[in-house]
Amino acid sequence: MQVEDRKEGDVLVVKVLNKRLDAQAANDFKEKMTEYINNGSPLIVLNMSDVDFVDSSGLGAMVSVLKLSGGDGQLAVCGTTERVARMFKLTRMNKVFSMFEEESEAIDALSQ
Amino acid sequence: MQIEDRKERYKRIKLVIASNLEDVSLIGIVINKLCSSIPLSDTDSYQIELCVVEAVNNSIEHAYGNEKGHEVEVIFTLYPDRLIVDVCDTGKPMDQECMEQKDVSPLEIDSNDLDNIAEQGRGLPIIKAIMDSMTYKTQSGKNCLTLKKNIWS
Numbered sequence: 402m403q404v405e406d407r408k409e410g411d412v413l414v415v416k417v418l419n420k421r422l423d424a425q426a427a428n429d430f431k432e433k434m435t436e437y438i439n440n441g442s443p444l445i446v447l448n449m450s451d452v453d454f455v456d457s458s459g460l461g462a463m464v465s466v467l468k469l470s471g472g473d474g475q476l477a478v479c480g481t482t483e484r485v486a487r488m489f490k491l492t493r494m495n496k497v498f499s500m501f502e503e504e505s506e507a508i509d510a511l512s513q
Numbered sequence: 514m515q516i517e518d519r520k521e522r523y524k525r526i527k528l529v530i531a532s533n534l535e536d537v538s539l540i541g542i543v544i545n546k547l548c549s550s551i552p553l554s555d556t557d558s559y560q561i562e563l564c565v566v567e568a569v570n571n572s573i574e575h576a577y578g579n580e581k582g583h584e585v586e587v588i589f590t591l592y593p594d595r596l597i598v599d600v601c602d603t604g605k606p607m608d609q610e611c612m613e614q615k616d617v618s619p620l621e622i623d624s625n626d627l628d629n630i631a632e633q634g635r636g637l638p639i640i641k642a643i644m645d646s647m648t649y650k651t652q653s654g655k656n657c658l659t660l661k662k663n664i665w666s
Contacts, residue, residue, distance in 0.1 A: 423541075424570045425534040454541065454559070456566050457635035465632045472627050484559040491642060492635055496624035 402429035406437070409446075409508050413437060416448040422459030430459070434466040443475055446507040450480030455488055467498065474499075479507040525590045532573045532583040532602075540587050541566045544598070547589055551596070551664065560643045561596070561662060567636040568600035568658050576604025576656060595645075595664055601657040612637070612649050 403418035415437065419426055437445060447463075449455075455463075463478075470476040477499040481489065489495040501507040528543060530536040544565045548558035565587060572585045588599040620638050622630050640647050646661040 421538055421541075423534075423538060423566065424574070425537065454538075454562070454566075456563060456570065457633070457639055458570065460635065461632040464630055468627055468630075484556050487556055487560075488563065491639065492620050493622050493624065497622065497627070497630060 402426050402433055404433055410512055412444045412446055412508050412511050413442040414446045414448060414504065414508065416450070417452050420452060421454040422449075422452050422462070423454060423456045424458035427458040427462040431462040431465055434462075435469060438466070438469050443471065444511045445470060445476045446504060446511060447476065447478045448480050448504050448507075449478060449485060450482070450504075452485060453482055455485050457492070460488070460492060460494060464494075464497070474511070477501060477507040477511050479504045521592060523590050523592045525588065528587045528589070529584050530569070530587075531581065532577045532579075532585055532604075533581055534570065534573055534579075537566055537569050537573070540569055540585075544587070544589065547591075548596075551591065553664065561598070564640045564643050564660055565598050565600065567640055568598075568660065571607070571636055571658070572600060572602035572604065572656075575607065576602040578605070596662050598660045599657050600660070601655055603654055604656065606651040606656050607649055607658075609649065 404415050405418060406413055406415045415434070422430060467476050479501040481500065486495070489498070489500065499510060501510065526547070528540055530540055541562045545558045545562040548561050553561070569585050569587065573579060577583045583602065583604060586601040590597045620635065620642060640660060644660045645663050648659045650657050650659070
C-alpha cells in the first residue's frame with residue numbers, strides 16, 4: 402500500500418497512491434491508517450483521487466479506520482472518482498463518510 | 514470463440530487464477546476490459562468487475578479458507594441480450610440457507626450508529642444489488658456462483 406502524507410495545519414492529508422483498494426490491500430491500508438491515528442493524527446483527510454477500484458474489503462477497512470478515528474468529524478474523504486463514488490452510494494457509505502470533491506474543501510471542513 | 518448453442522450465438526472465455534488474493538485484480542482487469550468492449554459504460558463495466566471480484570474473493574476466503582494452491586475459474590459468456598459469469602471453485606460449499614438470506618438489507622444502515630456498521634459481509638449483497646440474478650450450485654465437488662446481467666440486444 403503506497404500513500405503519501407503532508408500536514409495542513411492540524412489536518413493530516415493522506416493520499417492513497419494505489420489504484421486498487423481491494424481485499425489484497427485492505428489490511429495494509431488499515432495498518433497504515435491505524436499507525437497515523439495512534440501517532441496522534443486525529444484529523445485526517447483521505448485523498449482517493451488516484452484510486453479507481455474499491456471492493457467490499459476495501460470499504461470494510463475504511464469503516465474500521467473511521468471507527469478508530471472517532472467518527473465523522475475526524476476523518477473526511479475527498480476526490481473519489483465517479484465510479485468509486487457510486488460504490489459508496491450503493492453501499493450507503495456516502496452517508497457514513499464526510500465526502501468532498503476537492504481536497505481543500507475537506508481540509509476546511511475538518512479545520513473548523 | 515463464437516458458438517451456436519440452440520440457435521443462440523454466444524462468445525465465451527474461461528479464466529483461471531490461483532487462490533491468491535494478489536491475483537484477483539488480474540481477473541478484475543480482464544472482466545472490466547471485456548465489458549468495455551461489448552461496449553458497456555464505464556460505470557457498468559466497473560460494477561460487473563466489482564461483482565466478479567467479490568465472488569472470486571468469496572471463493573478464496575471462504576471456500577478455500579485463504580489456502581493457496583487451489584484454482585478459481587471464471588467463465589464469462591456473452592449472449593446477444595445478457596452476460597453470464599460463472600465463478601467456480603472446488604472448496605467448501607457455501608451454506609445454501611445463508612446464500613438465500615443474503616438480500617440487499619445488509620446495505621441498509623443507520624449512518625448515525627457507527628459502532629453497528631459492519632466491516633464485512635457486503636460482498637453478496639452488493640452482487641444482488643447490481644446483477645439481475647445470482648444462483649449457486651454445487652455439483653460433483655464443484656461450486657459455481659452464476660451471475661447474470663441483462664444488457665441491450
